[in-house]
Amino acid sequence: MASNKKYWKSVEELNENSSIVASLEQNEFNEGQSPESFLGDKETLEASSTTRRDFLKYVGFTTAAASLAACEGPVIKSIPYVVKPEEVTPGIANYYASTIADGFDFANVLVKTKEGRPVFILPNKEAKGTTNARVNASVLSLYDSLRLRGPKVKGNTASWSDVNSKITAQLEQLSNAGEKIVFLTGTMASPSTDALIADFSKKYNNVSHVVYDAVSESAALDAFEEAYGERALPNYNLSEAKTIVSIGADFLGDWQGGGFEAAYAAGRDVKAGKFSRHIQFEANYSLTGANADKRVVLKPSEQAFALINLYNAITGQNLTSKKTPGDAAIKQAAAQLKKAGSKAVVVTGIQDKNAQLIALAINNYLNSEILDTTNVKYVRGGNDAEVAGLVKELKAGKVGALITYNTNPVYTLANAADFKAGLAKTKLTVGFSSKEDETLSEMQYALATPSYLEAWGDVKITANQYSLTQPTIKPLFDTKQFQDCLLAWTGSSVSYYDYLTSFAKSTILNGGSWNKALHDGFALVNASALTGNSIDVSAAAKALKGNTKTGEFELTLYSSVALGDGQQANNPWLQELPDPLTRASWDNYLLISQADANTLGFTNPVQDNGAINGQYATITVNGATIENVPVLIQPGQAQGTLALSYGYGKTKAMKKEMLVGVNAYAVAFGGSQIASVTNAGGEHLFACEQLQHTIAGRHDILKETSLHEYTHGKVEEWNARPEVSLKHQEVDVTTVDLWEDQDRSIGHHFNLSIDLTSCTGCGSCVIACHSENNVPVVGKHEVRVGRDMHWLRIDRYYTSEGDATLETKKSNTAPTTHDNAGFYESLETVESVNPQVAFQPIMCQHCNHAPCETVCPVAATSHGRQGQNQMAYNRCVGTRYCANNCPYRVRRFNWFKYNSNDEFDFHMNDDFGKMVLNPDVVVRSRGVMEKCSMCIQMTQKTILDAKKEGRPVDVNEFTTACSSACATGSIKFGDINNPEDEVTALRKDKRAYRLLEFIGTDNNVVYQTKIRNTNEA
C-alpha cells in the first residue's frame, strides 16, 4: 500500500535525532535565524561608517526625493515602424518552425516571436519535436550580452570583407604549399554544410574534416559503424517496448543525444494497456535510474561484466566474465528480456565500442523490434580517434590551417594544453563561435557566428526527417554564418540562403515544396533499413574485459540536466535550474556514496537556515588533478564510485555570477576512469533546495503503487481517499466543507493534471515557466537562503524499497544507541544505499478554498470563477501572510528588485537580456508576492481568440507553458467544464488524488498516482 512507504527528502531527515530537521519541520520559514546570518557579518556592520543618525537622514531624504519625483510622470515615447513589415502586428505573436542543432541538443521547435523578437521556444509537435530545459532556455542565450559582436583578428575588431579576403589568400597559399587544412567541428548533422565542405575540398588541397563531440558517443558510433556500415546511432522505439534493460545508459538524459522520453512515457501508459518494465544498472543516480522500475547499483567496471553476464544469461553462452554484485538481478533481467522477446531492448552507456557491440548483439539475438536501424540518428558524429590524431598532428606542427566551428576544444579537451601548444604552431587558426570562448581567444581569427535563432540551416536529426532552421530575428550583432564564409572562401558569390534552397530543392525535397518544408520546419524523406554484419561477440567480450580496469574509485562523468555540455553556461535560467536529483543549483560537485564519505570524512552539515555545506576534495585521474571540488553525498551512489558533471568551470565570456563549478573535462580521458580522492577540507556553500522543504510528516503527499496493485488491487487501498470525523463518523473528506462552495459549472473551470508516472523530472517545464512568466533569477546566495523564485519546482522524494515503516527498520537495526556509527549503519543497510526516487512537480494548487486568500489583509489574492487563484501584484503590500498560510509552499516573495539591479546582474539587468521578457506578463517589483497564475495570460488569449472568431473554445485548446513544454505529456491542462477535454477524464481517473486532500482546500491541480512495474517475473 502506497501510504506505508516512507518518503524523505534528504539523508538528514532520516536522522530521528536531528534538531535541524525538527526545527525545520516546525519552522517552514526559519524565523530562528540570527540577524547577522542574513544581514551580513557583524564585523562589516560595525566597520560601516553609516551611523544610525545618518541612516535616518538618508531615509528621510530618499523618501522626500521619491515623493517629489513621483509628482511628475515620465514622458514615454512611442516609435512606430517607418515601414511596418506586413506579417508583424504589434502585440500579436508570430510563430516560426525551426530547428536547434548546437552540436549537443537537436530538436524541432516552434519559436514564438513578439514584435520581431523570439521570446519563447515550444516543441514543434507536428515534427514530433520535444524540448528539454536547455532547448527552452536557448532563447535567452540568444540575448547573451557577452556574445561575440563581430569578427576579430588577433583580438582586434575587423571587418568581414577584410577577414574573408585575408583568410582566402592565406588558404590559397597553404593549399599551394600542400599544407594540411583541417576543419574541426561539433556534430552539425547538416547535409548542406557537408556539401559546402566538399565544395571547399575541391578548391583547396589536402582538406580534412574532423568531427568532435565534447560529450562523446564515439564508442557507440564506432560499434554501429562496424555492425551496420554507417556512422550513425541506432534509434529505439521505446513506446513499443515491454522490457527495457539499461546498463549505465541515461537515455532519459543525454545518452546518445537524448530525446527518448516521449516514446518511453508512451510505452508506460496504463490507460493504453501497456507498461514496460524498466531495469537500470548504474553507478550514479541518473534521471533514467530515477524513473526505473528497478535500479541496481553497479560500479562502471561491474557494469561491463554485467553486460557480458547478461549476454551469457540470454544466449546461454559462456563468455569469460567476472562475477558482479548485480548478477542475481542480471539473471532476472535476462529472463524478463527473453519473455518479452522482440519487444525487449538492451541499451548501454559504457563508453567502449565492445560494450556497444555486445548490446547490439543482444538486441539482434532477441530480434528486438525496438532497436531501429532504419530511422537512425545523426545527432552525434564525433570520432575520438581522429580528434586524438589531430591533436597529435597539431602538436607536431603538421597542420597548416585549423578551422573550428561549433566546438570549444580548449575547454572540453582533457589534453587542452597540447591543443593550445599545437595552435601556436599552426599558420592559420580560424575559430567560429557565438562567444569569444576559451578556444576563440586562442585563435588568430575569432569569427562571430549568429545564434540558431538568427540563422539559416538544415539538420538531419534522424534518417527520415529533414529539418530546417530559419532566422526569427534580424542578427543582433555583426555576425556571419560559417556557411556564408565557406562560400566566400570558395569564391562563390551566392548567399548561404540561396545555396541552401537550391541544395534542398535539388537533392532532398525531391520535388516537394520548399515553402511547405520551411513552414512546417521539416520534410519527411525516405530512409532504408541498414543491413547488419555479424558481430564477433566473443572477441568483443574479451576486449571489453581487457579494457575494463578497476581501482579504488571509479569516476563517472555525466552531462548535467541543466547545463549539458556547458555551451550555455552563461545562461542564468539554466544555472538556477536545480539538478533533479541533488536539487542543487549554481554548482557541480563530486557525488559520493555515504559509505565512502564516512571513510574519507566528508559530511554535508545542514545549517540552521536549511542550506547545506560541504568540504572540498582533490581528485586525480591519469595524473590530471582537479582541486577544490565540492563534495555532495548522494544516496544511491555506488560505493567506490564518484560522479562529476560536465558543463561548469567555464572561464571565458561569462558573467561574474556564472563563474561557478569546476571543469570536469580536465579529467575526461575516456574509458575507465580510475580516480583517487583526498579530502581537502574547507567549507563549500551549496545552493541546494534540499532541506528547505522537508516532508514534515505528510507522507501521503506522494502516492505510488505497483502495476499489479493498480490492475488487480482495490482503489480504496492504493489510492485511499482521506477521511475526517463528522459527528463521530469517518466520512470522505470531500463530503465535508466548512466553506460555502461557489458554483463553477458555468464558463470555464481550469484544472491541471500531473501524471507522476510519466514525469521524468527533466525540468523542461521549469524553464518554460521562467520564460513565459518573466520569473526572475536570484543567484546562488539567494537560492541558498531559500529565496528562489521558481513558480514551478520539481520536488524529489527518496523512498525506500519495500513497505517497511520506520519503526520496523529501527528495531531491525542492531545498535540502538543514537551515536553516529549506528545512525549511518542504519542508513547504509536500509535506506540510503539505493533508495527509489519519485518526482513531483509542484506549483500553486489553485485551491478553490484557498487558505492564502482569507489571510490577505488587502485582498490582493482572490479567487476567479475559472478556478484560478489570482494574484494582483499591484495590490500586494508584502505582508507574506499568504505564504505562511499556504500548505504547499508555492508562493514566492520578491525580497529585492531583481530587474535593473546591479546586485542581480542577470538577464533582467541588461538591455539584451530584457528582450526575452514576455510583454504580456508584468515584471514584478520588490516587496510583492508572486506565484503560478496557471498562465492566465495564455487562457485569456485562447478565450479572446475564440471570441474574436465567434466560436466556442476547441477541445484541448487551452494550454499553459508547462503543459506545452512537457515532452511526455505528464502535465495536462484544460477545462473540466468541457466534458471532452482530456483533463476532465483525468480528474475523475481512479489514479487521481490531490495534495493534502484532508485539509479540504479543494485543489484545482490533480496528481495521478505513480505506478511502478514491480513485476519481477
Place this chain on the structure above:
Amino acid sequence: MKIVKLHRKLSSVLKLSLALFFSFSLSLSAQDKPSDEQVKAGKALFNMHCASCHKLDKKSTGPALSGVAERRDMDWLKAWIKNNNKLRASGDADAKAIYEEYGGVAMSVFEFLSDEQIEDIIAYTTVGDVKKAGAATAVQAVEAESTPSQVLPMIATVVVTLVLLALIGWVFLKSNNGFLKIVSTIVLVFLGVYFGFTALMSVGVDEGYQPVQPIAFSHKIHAGDNKIDCQYCHSSAKHSKTSGIPSVNVCMNCHKNISEVADDTKIDTKGKAYLDKEIQKVYEAAGWDSENLKYTGETKPVKWVRIHNLPDFAYFNHSQHVTVAGVKCQKCHGPVEEMDELYQYAPLTMGWCIECHKETEVNIAGNGYYKKIHEQLSQKYGVDKVTIAQLGGKECGKCHY
C-alpha cells in the same frame, strides 16, 4: 499651453493680413481671364478626375498643371487628356517625353470628357485657386482663453476659503471659546483629510494630458473633416492588444499625393503654411523626396509622445473591446474627431474601468463563444442581458497578470 495659444493667435493675425494682401493684389491682375462659372466648373472636374495625381503648383504623380495652357497647345492637351496612349502611339515626341519623364506611368484615359469640360479644367489651371484666399477673412476669431462663467466660481471659492481660514485663525489666536476651537479643529481635520485624499488620489491620473507632439497631427482634420475611419490608421486595434500608432508608410498612402493642406480644409488656429511644414516632417520621416518623387531610404522614425499610459501591471486589450464588444473608440478616447491636438479624455483609473464593466451588457450578437455561457448566466442571475461584471469582468486576475 499658454505659449502655444499665443503663438496661434499671432499666426492667425499674420495669416489674415497676408490673405487680405494677396486677395487685393490678385484682384488687380485678374483681367481678361475666363469667367468665374467656367473656373468653378473646371475646379469641380479637376477635383473629381485630376487631383489624385496632379497638383496646380507642385509635381505629384504627374506634372504641376498651373499655367499648363501657356506651355502646351490646347488641341494637344485635349488629345493627350482624352487618350494619351493614342497620342503616344501616333509618335508625338512631346507626349513620349512627358511619359518618360514621369517614370513610364501611363495616365488614365478620359475619353468621356467633352472639349468644353477640358477647356473648363484648363481654365481652372490657368486661374488657379488663389481667388479663394480672399475668403480667408472667414477665419474664426480665436476663442477666449477662459470665459467669465468659469472664472467666477473659482474666485468665489478662493474668497470663501480665505474667509474660512481667517475665521479659524481668529478662533485659535484671539478667541477663548473652547467649543469653537474644537469645532474649528474638527473642520480643519476634515478639510485636510478631504483635500489630502483628493490630492493623493489624483497622483498618476493624467486626465487631460496633452503633450506637444513632434508632428502637429490633427485628428480633427483626418478623422473629423475627412472622415477617415479610425481603424484605417490604427489597424492593430481590431487584432491586437495595442491599437498601434500607424507606421509612416500608412501616412504615405495618402500623403504621397497630399503634400500640402487643401485649401478647403478648415484650419482653426494654425496656419496652412505651418501645417504644410508638418507634412514635410512626414516626408522627412519616410525618406520621401518630394522633388523627385521617390524614397531616398533615409528614414527618420517619428518619436510620438505616448498619451495613454496604462501602468505595466494592468493588461488592456484593444481587440477585446473593439472587435468582440464593438465599443466605439470615442467611448474611451472622447471626441477625437474634434481634437486638433489629442489629449487623454478618460481618467484611465481602475474605478473608471470597473464602472463600465458593471454597466455594460455583453454584446453576444452572433458570437458563438457567448451562446452557452450567456444562456446559463442569464438564467442564474435571472436577467435578460448579462453584464461584463457578471461574466467575470470584475475579477482582479482578468487584467492584472
